[in-house]
Amino acid sequence: MSGTNRIRKVGIIGASGKLGQHMVRHALERGYEVVGVCRESSVPKLAAYADRITIVPGPTNDRDVIRQAVAGCDGVLTVLVPWGVQQYSSGTAQAVLDHSEPHARLIFSCGWHITRDGKDQYSWKFKTALQLATRLGRLLRAVEIDDQVEACRRIFASNRLWTVVRGSDLEEGESQGLPEWSHHIGDPILASNLTRRVDFALFMIEALTDDLLIQEAPAIVGRLTPSARAHA
Numbered sequence: 001m002s003g004t005n006r007i008r009k010v011g012i013i014g015a016s017g018k019l020g021q022h023m024v025r026h027a028l029e030r031g032y033e034v035v036g037v038c039r040e041s042s043v044p045k046l047a048a049y050a051d052r053i054t055i056v057p058g059p060t061n062d063r064d065v066i067r068q069a070v071a072g073c074d075g076v077l078t079v080l081v082p083w084g085v086q087q088y089s090s091g092t093a094q095a096v097l098d099h100s101e102p103h104a105r106l107i108f109s110c111g112w113h114i115t116r117d118g119k120d121q122y123s124w125k126f127k128t129a130l131q132l133a134t135r136l137g138r139l140l141r142a143v144e145i146d147d148q149v150e151a152c153r154r155i156f157a158s159n160r161l162w163t164v165v166r167g168s169d170l171e172e173g174e175s176q177g178l179p180e181w182s183h184h185i186g187d188p189i190l191a192s193n194l195t196r197r198v199d200f201a202l203f204m205i206e207a208l209t210d211d212l213l214i215q216e217a218p219a220i221v222g223r224l225t226p227s228a229r230a231h232a
């Protein structure tokens with residue numbers, strides 16, 4: 001079941017966003033064949049890669065778009081985003097779970113607010129901000145954070161070769177290397193709550209070939225942050 005040699009072709013679902021573009025670059029650097037999905041209006045954002053990747057335009061929760069994009073892929077990297085009130089995250093996750101190849105490694109991105117076993121310890125500040133964002137997002141019909149929770153519930157319940165990567169707060173900047181990770185929010189190593197976006201993408205790519213991460217939900221933090229240096 002293992003290894004590096006198994007990955008030849010990857011699908012990147014949500015390829016035109018900031019995380020997605022970093023993943024496209026990392027994947028090409030590893031010599032993987034890349035198929036990217038993004039909204040039709042966002043195709044120009046991938047112009048720099050247009051001659052090196054296949055682009056399937058369309059919404060990521062469109063099952064036909066996903067079926068086409070993940071065919072033959074050994075790995076599928078999915079950016080789960082809760083935009084609108086259209087079950088965008090859960091629709092995307094379900095399509096990937098249903099249509100990807102049985103042997104494919106499936107890597108999903110989300111934030112620290114996702115908990116797999118309820119053992120994460122959140123600060124009151126984090127909980128308050130999450131509650132506010134959830135209510136406000138719903139009220140404005142702009143963001144459906146509950147649906148990202150539902151998407152992850154479905155992934156956790158599946159027997160596919162999944163990994164759900166839980167990102168901390170993000171910043172831009174040069175790579176600092178592969179982030180550190182831990183099982184639960186509240187673990188001291190995660191206290192700095194900051195990761196470079198380019199390294200979030202690196203962790204997603206490396207997860208494709210790390211069988212220790214199968215059916216895990218690692219919470220990540222930048223490897224040069226004070227908490228990671230103190231506890232790694």
Ligand SMILES: NC(=O)c1ccc[n+]([C@@H]2O[C@H](COP(=O)([O-])OP(=O)(O)OC[C@H]3O[C@@H](n4cnc5c(N)ncnc54)[C@H](OP(=O)(O)O)[C@@H]3O)[C@@H](O)[C@H]2O)c1
Nearest residue numbers: 014016017018019039042080081083109110111167168170
């Ligand atoms: N931002 C953070 O601080 C943070 C923290 C922790 C974890 N995360 C996780 O990191 C991942 C990447 O998120 P990000 O915030 O950094 O953004 P990002 O990488 O720029 O990705 C945003 C994605 O959402 C799509 N999108 C934007 N507006 C949309 C709309 N109205 N309808 C449908 N799709 C839309 C974008 O597609 P287009 O290119 O077509 O616009 C893009 O694929 C997510 O899984 C998020 O949960 C983010």
